[in-house]
Amino acid sequence: MKKPIRSIIDNIQDFHIGLSSYFQSLKESAYDERSIMLLNYISKRENHIANNLKEYLQDSDDKVLERGLEVAPCLPTNIFNKCSKDLDNCSPLYVDDIIAIAIHYDDCLIDFFTLLVKETEGTNAEPIFRNFLRQTQNEQKKLARDSLWCQDL
Numbered sequence: 658m659k660k661p662i663r664s665i666i667d668n669i670q671d672f673h674i675g676l677s678s679y680f681q682s683l684k685e686s687a688y689d690e691r692s693i694m695l696l697n698y699i700s701k702r703e704n705h706i707a708n709n710l711k712e713y714l715q716d717s718d719d720k721v722l723e724r725g726l727e728v729a730p731c732l733p734t735n736i737f738n739k740c741s742k743d744l745d746n747c748s749p750l751y752v753d754d755i756i757a758i759a760i761h762y763d764d765c766l767i768d769f770f771t772l773l774v775k776e777t778e779g780t781n782a783e784p785i786f787r788n789f790l791r792q793t794q795n796e797q798k799k800l801a802r803d804s805l806w807c808q809d810l
Contacts, residue, residue, distance in 0.1 A: 659725030662782050663714060665773070666722070669766075669789070670710040672736040676762055677703035679741075683758075688749035695755050695804060706796070721781045740765035756804050763797040 680700040687693045714722070740762055746754070770790035777783040 659727055661722070662724055662726050662785065663722040665726065666710060666714055668736060669769075670707050670714075672740075672766065673703045673707035673710065677701075677707065680755075680759075683746070683750060683755070686746065686748040686750045687755075688751045691752055692750055692755055695752055698803070699755070699759050699800070702796070702800070719785075721785065724782065726777065726782060736766065736769055752804070756801070759800055759804075760797065763793060763800065766793050767797070 677700045680696045680703065684693050684696050687696060746758065750758075767790065770786055770793060773786040774783060774790055777786055
């Protein structure tokens with residue numbers, strides 16, 4: 658089944674929007690103020706990424722985005738729901754729990770991009786997904802580094 662690359666990026670944007678809302682909803686289960694601060698930070702980070710993707714789609718004249726990509730059946734339409742099914746949250750949520758949840762979602766997205774890079778190898782779409790993979794890996798490292806300030810409070 659062919660799917661436009663633009664549509665795949667829309668799905669990725671929806672993933673980040675869903676994740677932002679999800680982290681906001683977790684505030685009810687937060688153990689303390691540090692946990693709430695971290696949830697706010699992660700939620701804003703996900704919103705920021707979603708907005709960047711929206712701008713990318715609006716500003717890009719790249720004809721590659723309109724090309725159909727033969728999508729592997731294992732690629733989900735709703736990435737957020739696929740990643741959520743493997744997660745078990747228990748209240749109260751401490752800073753370490755929140756970091757583990759965020760890393761779980763980042764790992765899930767990294768797996769998704771890795772598969773897309775393999776699927777598009779040798780095409781004009783490969784650099785797009787390779788760049789998204791690299792950015793997600795960098796965001797995961799940044800999250801791990803930045804979340805340390807919450808533990809130090």
